[in-house]
Amino acid sequence: MQTLPLIQHLIDGQLVAGGSRSQEVFNPATGKAEKRLLLADKTTVEQAIASAHAAYPAWRATPPLKRARVMSKLKNLLEENAEAICALVTAEHGKVLSDSMGELQRGIENVEYASYAPELLKGEHSKNVGPAMDSWSEFQALGVTAGITPFNFPVMVPLWMWPMAIACGNTFVLKPSERDPSSALLVAQLALQAGLPPGVLNVVNGDKEAVDTLLTDKRVQAVSFVGSTPIAEYIYATGCANGKRVQALGGAKNHAVVMPDADVPNAVSALMGAAYGSCGERCMAIPLVVAVGDATADAVVAGLKVEIAKMKVGPGTDAANDMGPLVTQQHFNKVKGFVDQGVAEGATLVVDGRGVKVNGAEGGYFLGACLFDHVKPGMKIYQEEIFGPVLGVMRVKTLQEAMDLIDAHEYGNGTCIFTRDGEAARYFSDNILVGMVGVNVPLPVPVAYHSFGGWKRSLFGDLHAYGPDAVRFYTKRKTITQRWPSAGVREGAVFSFPTNR
Secondary structure, three states: OOOOOEEOEEEOOEEEOOOOEEEEEEEOOOOEEEEEEEEOOHHHHHHHHHHHHHHHHHHHHOOHHHHHHHHHHHHHHHHHOHHHHHHHHHHHOOOOHHHHHHHHHHHHHHHHHHOOHHHHOOOEEEEEEEOOEEEEEEEEEOOEEEEEOOOOOOOHHHHHHHHHHHHOOOEEEEEOOOOOOHHHHHHHHHHHHOOOOOOOEEEOOOOHHHHHHHHHOOOEEEEEEEOOHHHHHHHHHHHHHOOOEEEEEOOOOOEEEEOOOOOHHHHHHHHHHHHHHHHHOOOOOOOEEEEEOHHHHHHHHHHHHHHHHHOOEOOOOOOOOOEOOOOOHHHHHHHHHHHHHHHHOOOEEEEOOOOOOOOOOOOOOOOOOEEEEOOOOOOHHHHOOOOOOEEEEEEEOOHHHHHHHHHHOOEEOEEEEEOOOHHHHHHHHHHOOOOEEEEOOOOOOOOOOOOEOOEEOOEEOOOOEOHHHHHHHOEEEEEEEEEOOOOOOOOOOOOOOOOOO
């Protein structure tokens, strides 16, 4: 029997074999196990936390400019090693290589933003707030911070977290998804090559035992998370109960509104990528189209049918393919079950991707693009996050009816509107109860110098991910008021509250 390559942990700058349990890591395009992953136990995670805790004082004292230079070197190394990183993403996640490259590029942009740390960490200063008295505020690091990241963006989401946390002077323990961990580990090793001292960034692979250790250990000051809403809620409640600052991004059910005046062919093209890109495994994917008017809905459905027929499904390593497999057999069964449920609940299955076959990759977890029409709010395929290549079309009569649907949904991550009407777009953007809005843009993912996050049950915590909010999340403000009395001046005690009068 062939021995599978072993994926270890990265602790204090060294690869470490920790934990007695392990699991296989599969290539979703073949359905075959290609690696074995060690799952960290409590002791292993505590070893990583101890390493980060020991590295913190010296790293906090490192000038922000020197920390920023590490980020600049890392950016170059990520670009130089892009092919190797993306090959790992595609091999373990399944997404097509061009999508892996796009993911990495968005992650690199966050590293680039973190390299601006000297500017971002500048405080505020006021001279003479009182007689011979000055006041200023500064942003200080928290200590040991941690990140728990999902399978769908194994490179980008970790790069949302630890580069800014580390640039702000913290140390970090990353727990990537156990389904596709290799790319995050390689990136962390490149960070060491860029000059990051051992212990500043540690990577532990694991499951709930590792997560719970991070959430309860008193040395961990803050936790960032991206994943499903039930787990986000658990992370938030448990972390807060243990005195930590927590930022937990949860699930989504993003609606795309198509107005009667929209450029339907362009909208259809945009919806194809937004619904079926990365096999629908994106928290910003569009799983629902809300068409205003039956004529609009008919045109959208007709256009989608034509475009879906052109799609090529197969291994992500083939540049000719538009969509790869789902990440695991378990997830394939779950998504297929949603399609079965949609049919049972009475939605019209216009395109059925359940029978797709990929020659030469019969063991892969391939599900073709699925398209439903006449989806209703009470249906399971409307209410729950599917996280697969399943797009549903709903029909309403007015924009306000569409907005009422969106506002009533428990999730509020992203949404978009397709229209030529500036007034309608402005009204929609201003009033919709969703955190990220696109106007003729189907995936309104903010660039690195803005911040990412939803509303309602799509986000637990007050601050969004990356961008300016990341600086606030990974630092605490300290305000200092200072006075140097003139030599020889002696003042009596003052018992009233101090004012500037």
